[in-house]
Amino acid sequence: MKDTDGSYITEDGRKIGGVVMEMKNITLKFGGVNAISDISFDIREGEIRAIIGPNGAGKSSMLNVISGFYIPQEGEVWFHGKPRPQMKPYEVARQGIARTFQNIALFEGMSVLDNVMTGRLTHMKSGLFAQAIWKGRAEKEEIANREIVEKVIDFLEIQAIRKTPVAGLPYGLKKRVELARALAAEPRLLLLDEPMAGMNVEEKEDMCRFILDVNDEFGTTIALIEHDMGVVMDLSDRVVVMDYGKKIGDGTPEEVRANQEVIDAYLGVQH
């Protein structure tokens, strides 16, 4: 049942809205290598959009283009129906786009709580002098934001390690803290680069549940990169398949699974 702008209700009752982000003919080169060749796809409001493909396909590069970390040689990124002017990564973040990284990028010298609090930085406005004086504006802001952060900490069930330095945490927990930092920003679009890589089965199940809950409870739009096909089939509404920088498939998990080119290039190969 599709609306004129293509919005629809999923089988499990979530509302998928219009297009929030559209990649138009993106080409990204590193020297002679085409990391991304002329790829277009869109992301709809409220959906979980997966990007899959073998190693080196250009998936992380695509997220980095969305984040403004890489500037494509050709193509445009459209956000909320307008072409996005070239902007710095921190400006992109301030538009409500948060992310996690394939290789965990936490602030190792800080506690879990402080790491998650950094997710709120884009929302914190008090100036240098107010912060130096602390009492009043800065303290109020700190407490208000701490409350939001504590909700995220509860949500991801990491209360027990709140005050622990992140440096010594096991890998799976670090991934979770990184997700907490991204969620603390209350993003409209959440980018997850292999959130389940390197996890054991239980950790993967937890992470899957968190991702579904975030999408369901907060209506957050999610674009995620994942290797595990089972996970992708379970989680995502639509899938983009990349191989050697090219798009070879785009559609629902079922459509993608039935696509011969995808089967040849990706599903047939053991990873």
Added chain:
Amino acid sequence: MFYRTAGQFKTTYRDDQALFPIRQDAVLVAVILILAWAVFPFIATEFAFQTLLIPILIYSLAALGLNVLTGYAGQLSLGTAAFMGVGAYACYKMLTIMPWLDPIVAILLSGFFSAGVGVMFGIPSLRIKGFYLAIATLAAQFFLVWLFEKWAWLYNYNASGAIQAPNITSVFSGGTYVSGPLATSFTQYYMVLGITTLLTILTINLTRGTLGRTWKATRDMDFAAELIGINLMRSKLSAFAVSSYIVGVAGALFVFMWRGAAEPNLFDIPLSFTILFIAIIGGLGSILGNYLGAILIVGLPVVLNTVPAALGLPLESAFVEHLNLMIVGGLIIFFLIVEPHGLARLWGLARQKLIVWPFPY
């Protein structure tokens, strides 16, 4: 046992964010403050004021400034002394041009000049990091000391090329002299203590809040910091500004509340390194460490000079100097290799042990 934390639960985030969430820490800080404010100044000899109390505070403050930049924001600087010089010369010129200005106000204002110069020399940090940035700050160090020598306007065209702290009174000391030969050590100590306490409190507030987290994120992983929404330019330059402000005030205090006079080469590299050593030995990324480091670096030569002499074994002054250098050198190597978080971390570990004592865990 002594540091029993059981039964101390935080029921609000405000309590949890209090400066000293553990009661014993608050008690300890209170004891230190009482000693510094109400005990030391009444029992200290002139010698103790001049060789320990006042310099320890001033060096702590300078190290605090450096620590903001290097320990919190991760930008290495070898130009601390030159920024102290900017503060000192700015204060000197302000008091020359506006003799009616209260010297304490002048000292607090002089930090803004060093902050401006610090930001200027911090601009390279937007492009370069680590070792290369250290070299750039070294260039600032050379350039500024050269400027202090060559720009005669800075020292009012004195034949000696030195600046002299004039005799001036302040409302903050109740109208007594705070600088120049007529000022007493007692008054100067209180002025230095007041400013150091104030700036320390403000710095603690900055480092525990939004800006502190911005700096630490920049230090720990700059690309991730930028991708979560931190403007790296603002983060780094604000660290240079705050750091240089504190360092500049320390420089003004150095000349006006302690040395009484200064030549350009006073602000040369050896002083930069002394401050850096204090920050390293005390602990990068710690507030308390600056004080511990300064007590050690300022106190060690005094102890080496006086203790053996009191025991009837006076050491030759050249030997004391060498011994001092060897011990400091050894400590630097120890802390860089074994405990990069410095004395503050050692204290933290001791505190942790005290919390669980007498049980091992």
